[in-house]
Amino acid sequence: MRMYSSESMLKGTPRFTRINWSRKQAREELVSSTAWLKLTPRNILRVLSRGAIAVSIVGVCGIAIYYGTIYHYLISYWPVPDEIEGVVPRHMFYLARYYEYVDQNPAKELQALEWAQGMTKDEAGLSDPSSLVALDIKLRVAKCQYDTGDRAAAAQSLEEMLPTIQSMQLGPQVTYADDRYNHTDKWISPDMFMYRLATVLGKIYLDEGSASRAMQMYSLGLQAVKRMKAGIAESFNPDHPLDYTAYDNIDLKESLLTLQLGVAFYAAKDYDVAETLLQSTLQSVRRHNVRYEAAPYITVDPRSFKNEWLCLDSRAMLYLAKMRIDSGKLGDALPWIVSGRKQTKLESTFHLPQCIDCESGLISQLGRIAEAQGKPKRALRRYRQAYQYSRLNFVQDLDALAADVERLESMM
Incomplete structure (x- = not known):
């Protein structure tokens, strides 16, 4: 076969050139260029070492990106107040936020807070018991104590803070929040302190069986939330998306306290008031769902990973x-x-703690219905189902469910 050589084509010469390919030469060049692909011990070791290096680089980059993103989230949405000085204490507070929102480990969060509290107890800005930053730290410590089961210590600390916060509510609602997020609800403010205190202390009173004291605390919390809600409504900017987020989240706080107040009235056997409060909670959820369908990206609080x-x-x-x-x-x-x-x-939703507790409670109510209808076997099956569902999902409080199972088993 004759063809133009590249040289003759470029120069425009009319002569023909025969191109002869040497099969032996081509084969030798191919073998020499792919010699490293042979499965020799040296080549296998080379591939494994390069793969290990690549995996290590990707892993280190992934870890750096993950923790860098978390750190950026913490310093952006949960800035440590300027009153806390020193690099180590500030990073201890960031670590506590990490265990609060990311890893969700109350024991480690409490440990980080106590370390930071010990490092900053002598600082001038935190020595005053009425300091907003000092109260914020004490509230966080008390909540961790409650979450870790030390309810007595949490109740004592919260009861000591209650008069101070009530007196502060009579003054201006000062905030130390970052200026970039002044359009959101203030996390460090007297009214927000009252909401946070009422939420935890009300649960403690309800667990102790004191429904009247729980109702009193939840009522104080609701009053504080309504004042915050009115303040947000006054400065509401319809052109600012995060204002919708702030309003939706203050509505969430009001709904949570309304639900808890309804539970307290249920515990006190005042079913009429409890019915009204629980129905009001359902209406709040419906309003939220309408807002969420209209604009889902603006109704999730950027400071929290949880949608309550x-x-x-x-x-x-x-x-x-x-x-x-x-x-x-x-x-x-x-x-x-x-x-x-x-x-x-x-x-x-099925994997969320609040949904797991609720699903277990609803299943146990099916057991109560079966028991009231004179069907003990069906009731026992439902109670066992509720117990196993809670146990497999690591719900800590299983005593009430276990008691129902034991009671039915003893009757069979």
Whole structure:
């Protein structure tokens, strides 16, 4: 076969040139260029070493990006107040925030807070008991104590802070929040302190069986939230997306306290008031759902990884069902249970702690209905299902569910 050589084509010469390819030469060049692909011990070791280096580089980069992102989140949305001086104490507070929102380990969060508190106790800006920053630290420590089971210490600390916070509420609502986020609800302010204190102390009183004291605390918290809500409404800017977020999240705080207040009235057997409060919670969830469908990107608080709106309606439905079972209206209770379980069994919610507790409670109410209908075997099956569901999902408080199982087993 004849063809133009590249040289003759470029120069425009008319002569023809035969190009002869040497098969032996081509084969030798191919072998020499791919010699490193042979499965020799040296080549295998070379590939493994290069792969290990690549994996190490990717791993180090991934870890750096992850913790760098977390650190940026913490310093952006949870800035440490300027009153706290020193590099180590400030990073201890960032570490506490990490264990609060990212890793969610109350014991380690408490340890980091206590270390930071010990390092800063002699600083001028924190020595005053009425310092906003000092109160913020004490509230965080008390919440960690409650979460780790030390309720007595948490209650004592919160009760000592209550008069100070109440007196501060009479003055101006000063904030040390970062100026970039002044349009959001203030985390460090007297009204927010009252909300945080009432949420924890009300739970402690309710756990102790003191429904009246719990109602008093939740009422104080609701009053504080309503004042914050009014302040946000006055400075609301419809052109600023995060203003919608702030309003939605203050509405969430109001809904959570309304639910807890309804639970306290349920514990006090005042079913009429409890019904009103629980129905109000359901209406708040419906309003949130409308806002979320319209603009889902503006209704999630950028400072938190948790969406506490999820299963809030199911928790209200749980107590609405309980009230009807207590009143002997078994047929009226069943629709509330079915509606509540629609939310707790979703793929996006079933793994959340608040949804796990709610699902377990709704299943146990099915057991109560079966027991009231004279069907002990079905009731026992439901109680066991609720117990196993809670145990497999690492719910800590299993005593009440275990007591129902043991009671039914002893009757069989």
